[in-house]
Amino acid sequence: xxxxxxxxxxxxxxxxxxxxxxxxxxxxxxxxxxxxxxxxxxxxxxxxxxxxxxxxxxxxxxxxxxxxxxxxxxxxxxxxxxxxxxxxxxxxxxxxxxxxxxxxxxxxxxxxxxxxxxxxxxxxxxxxxxxxxxxxxxxxxxxxxxxxxxxxxxxxxxxxxxxxxxxxxxxxxxxxxxxxxxxxxxxxxxxxxxxxxxxxxxxxxxxxxxxxxxxxxxxxxxxxxxxxxxxxxxxxxxxxxxxxxxxxxxxxxxxxxxxxxxxxxxxxxxxxxxxxxxxxxxxxxxxxxxxxxxxxxxxxxxxxxxxxxxxxxxxxxxxxxxxxxxxxxxxxxxxxxxxxxxxxxxx
Amino acid sequence: xxxxxxxxxxxxxxxxxxxxxxxxxxxxxxxxxxxxxxxxxxxxxxxxxxxxxxxxxxxxxxxxxxxxxxxxxxxxxxxxxxxxxxxxxxxxxxxxxxxxxxxxxxxxxxxxxxxxxxxxxxxxxxxxxxxxxxxxxxxxxxxxxxxxxxxxxxxxxxxxxxxxxxxxxxxxxxxxxxxxxxxxxxxxxxxxxxxxxxxxxxxxxxxxxxxxxxxxxxxxxxxxxxxxxxxxxxxxxxxxxxxxxxxxxxxxxxxxxxxxxxxxxxxxxxxxxxxxxxxxxxxxxxxxxxxxxxxxxxxxxxxxxxxxxxxxxxxxxxxxxxxxxxxxxxxxxxxxxxxxxxxxxxxxxxxxxxxxxxxxxxxxxxxxxxxxxxxxxxxxxxxxxxxxxxxxxxx
Numbered sequence: 001x002x003x004x005x006x007x008x009x010x011x012x013x014x015x016x017x018x019x020x021x022x023x024x025x026x027x028x029x030x031x032x033x034x035x036x037x038x039x040x041x042x043x044x045x046x047x048x049x050x051x052x053x054x055x056x057x058x059x060x061x062x063x064x065x066x067x068x069x070x071x072x073x074x075x076x077x078x079x080x081x082x083x084x085x086x087x088x089x090x091x092x093x094x095x096x097x098x099x100x101x102x103x104x105x106x107x108x109x110x111x112x113x114x115x116x117x118x119x120x121x122x123x124x125x126x127x128x129x130x131x132x133x134x135x136x137x138x139x140x141x142x143x144x145x146x147x148x149x150x151x152x153x154x155x156x157x158x159x160x161x162x163x164x165x166x167x168x169x170x171x172x173x174x175x176x177x178x179x180x181x182x183x184x185x186x187x188x189x190x191x192x193x194x195x196x197x198x199x200x201x202x203x204x205x206x207x208x209x210x211x212x213x214x215x216x217x218x219x220x221x222x223x224x225x226x227x228x229x230x231x232x233x234x235x236x237x238x239x240x241x242x243x244x245x246x247x248x249x250x251x252x253x254x255x256x257x258x259x260x261x262x263x264x265x266x267x268x269x270x271x272x273x274x275x276x277x278x279x280x281x282x283x284x285x286x287x288x289x290x291x292x293x294x295x296x297x298x299x300x301x302x303x304x305x306x307x308x309x310x311x312x313x314x315x316x317x318x319x320x321x322x323x324x325x326x327x328x329x330x331x332x333x334x335x336x337x338x339x340x341x342x343x344x345x346x347x
Numbered sequence: 348x349x350x351x352x353x354x355x356x357x358x359x360x361x362x363x364x365x366x367x368x369x370x371x372x373x374x375x376x377x378x379x380x381x382x383x384x385x386x387x388x389x390x391x392x393x394x395x396x397x398x399x400x401x402x403x404x405x406x407x408x409x410x411x412x413x414x415x416x417x418x419x420x421x422x423x424x425x426x427x428x429x430x431x432x433x434x435x436x437x438x439x440x441x442x443x444x445x446x447x448x449x450x451x452x453x454x455x456x457x458x459x460x461x462x463x464x465x466x467x468x469x470x471x472x473x474x475x476x477x478x479x480x481x482x483x484x485x486x487x488x489x490x491x492x493x494x495x496x497x498x499x500x501x502x503x504x505x506x507x508x509x510x511x512x513x514x515x516x517x518x519x520x521x522x523x524x525x526x527x528x529x530x531x532x533x534x535x536x537x538x539x540x541x542x543x544x545x546x547x548x549x550x551x552x553x554x555x556x557x558x559x560x561x562x563x564x565x566x567x568x569x570x571x572x573x574x575x576x577x578x579x580x581x582x583x584x585x586x587x588x589x590x591x592x593x594x595x596x597x598x599x600x601x602x603x604x605x606x607x608x609x610x611x612x613x614x615x616x617x618x619x620x621x622x623x624x625x626x627x628x629x630x631x632x633x634x635x636x637x638x639x640x641x642x643x644x645x646x647x648x649x650x651x652x653x654x655x656x657x658x659x660x661x662x663x664x665x666x667x668x669x670x671x672x673x674x675x676x677x678x679x680x681x682x683x684x685x686x687x688x689x690x691x692x693x694x695x696x697x698x699x700x701x702x703x704x705x706x707x708x709x710x711x712x713x714x715x716x717x718x719x720x721x722x723x724x725x726x727x728x729x730x731x732x733x734x735x736x737x738x739x740x741x742x
Contacts, residue, residue, distance in 0.1 A: 032650075059673060191667075
């Protein structure tokens with residue numbers, strides 16, 4: 001076995017082990033502390049109605065699973081976008097996709113307040129899923145807009161455009177919420193305060209297939225994406241249909257990011273920082289090699305942040321995005337300072 | 348010219364946590380006067396002087412970031428409109444003089460609107476917080492521009508331009524945030540007569556309602572205010588006695604707040620409603636005046652008691668329906684449809700909620716609702732603020 005394969009395998013094994021430890025810790029720690037034995041007892045007595053079973057199986061396990069697959073999906077979405085746009089700061093957040101999702105959710109809530117709850121049912125076919133549907137549509141709209149603009153502008157301009165779209169969406173959200181009542185506004189706030197705890201077992205019926213297709217898409221696209229890293233001309237010389245691949249990558253990214261945003265709210269920073277950590281650990285930018293590490297690091301990071309949120313704090317609850325920002329923002333700052341291209345013509 | 352001066356002692360002594368010996372109306376300061384006995388209000392003191400009344404207000408006010416509370420106080424001299432300037436002793440020289448009865452009132456708290464409404468003088472309102480009053484007449488007045496909008500206390504400091512244009516005889520300013528005190532000073536310098544109100548800060552529900560005595564003095568409805576409060580007190584006592592004779596019903600007052608979080612009533616005046624109505628709050632926590640009456644709890648903190656809950660106050664205008672139904676499946680309250688929301692007097696299309704308005708003024712109505720929810724046979728009148736809700740409904 002050569003070292004080029006040994007390092008990813010070793011890293012993958014270590015990350016999987018860390019993930020297992022964080023999963024077990026997350027199942028044990030919360031406002032109610034459980035021993036490993038109680039966790040196992042809870043897992044082994046599904047449907048028994050015991051307190052351990054309810055806490056572990058009904059409350060914590062869906063949350064933990066959502067953090068694992070959500071973190072992995074957001075990490076992969078970030079990897080795809082950074083590769084597609086050849087921009088190390090591209091992700092669903094910085095390119096305005098999450099802002100689009102927020103705007104869509106707010107729009108549905110205001111429409112629901114004006115037209116009535118029946119509107120939401122017509123829109124989604126599922127009672128109570130209006131916010132989810134609105135978020136998906138908003139994410140999709142911004143993704144298409146960014147995709148169109150990406151052909152015409154450079155890297156930094158694209159990021160600024162994403163930032164502006166984000167500001168525009170925030171402004172529109174503020175105005176929209178002004179025209180709804182406090183009661184409806186609270187529904188948006190609850191969704192917008194990103195958390196994996198919103199996910200229940202029934203949601204995986206929707207989440208899992210979409211994310212699975214997205215994951216398969218990411219793996220299938222790995223090789224042509226690696227070629228794209230060296231430029232469009234080089235990729236085309238290798239037989240890659242670049243315009244078609246761009247559409248496929250964008251579609252895959254939406255499949256990975258939109259369902260997580262829809263069910264868990266706008267989870268920030270995971271897609272931005274995880275690909276960098278993965279490349280650093282693997283020591284390669286080859287997409288095929290980076291994908292497993294990206295998924296595992298995304299899962300570990302999201303779950304660890306969720307664990308911090310759910311530590312038994314007295315009185316105050318921390319916010320998931322606050323924890324992720326504490327980790328993510330310094331990393332982005334370091335990245336900006338270290339990257340000559342991102343500093344914009346310096347040196 | 349009236350001499351007005353608002354004494355705002357931004358507590359040199361930071362009142363950590365409003366301990367009993369530190370917060371409460373200031374001493375009379377040497378001015379002679381006959382105290383008007385108040386049984387429940389801690390932050391209000393009234394005295395009858397020769398030719399005028401004195402109201403002493405003092406309460407701890409915190410900033411909304413949760414910083415340490417500081418004592419805010421004011422001394423008001425209520426002098427009859429007829430007659431000359433009251434001759435005040437030196438100790439009252441810095442007090443705010445208000446000529447009564449006031450005929451033009453501005454208020455930035457919904458509760459003050461309700462106090463005036465209960466006294467039958469809501470037509471004297473010339474400026475209120477905004478256009479979400481539960482009272483249709485007041486709301487219409489705001490929408491039609493007859494009543495000014497100065498901003499609600501929980502949202503922003505008052506708009507001084509509107510206040511100046513409204514020319515109120517008195518501006519009842521609820522200080523819900525320490526950060527708003529500079530605006531109060533500025534309003535005084537601009538010539539406005541400001542009376543800060545702390546009714547909503549009172550630690551007991553009867554203490555809150557007893558502030559109607561001040562509103563009565565201000566508006567010339569002293570007798571009506573006294574009579575109404577006496578009625579409230581008698582009714583509350585009757586309800587307490589009746590409910591106290593029954594076995595306490597295990598219950599919780601907690602609404603879902605997004606994710607795996609619930610906002611639960613655990614102490615304070617709201618908890619007192621539950622206890623006085625014959626309920627046993629399963630999420631009860633020790634009294635602590637520094638803390639809010641409600642706390643945010645995780646679902647897994649509520650789950651261990653959920654199987655004992657017979658009655659659940661589960662609905663609130665701020666509720667966000669939970670995705671998980673694990674609690675619903677466990678609690679007998681959900682199984683027996685003994686679920687209630689505090690949105691009985693709400694006007695969703697107008698974004699108006701009487702829970703934040705008249706409920707402060709009529710604790711007898713609120714307590715009657717809780718007693719009816721817990722012991723249905725003890726109260727025959729219909730629900731007002733509470734309403735039964737179906738499983739899955741949270742408003």
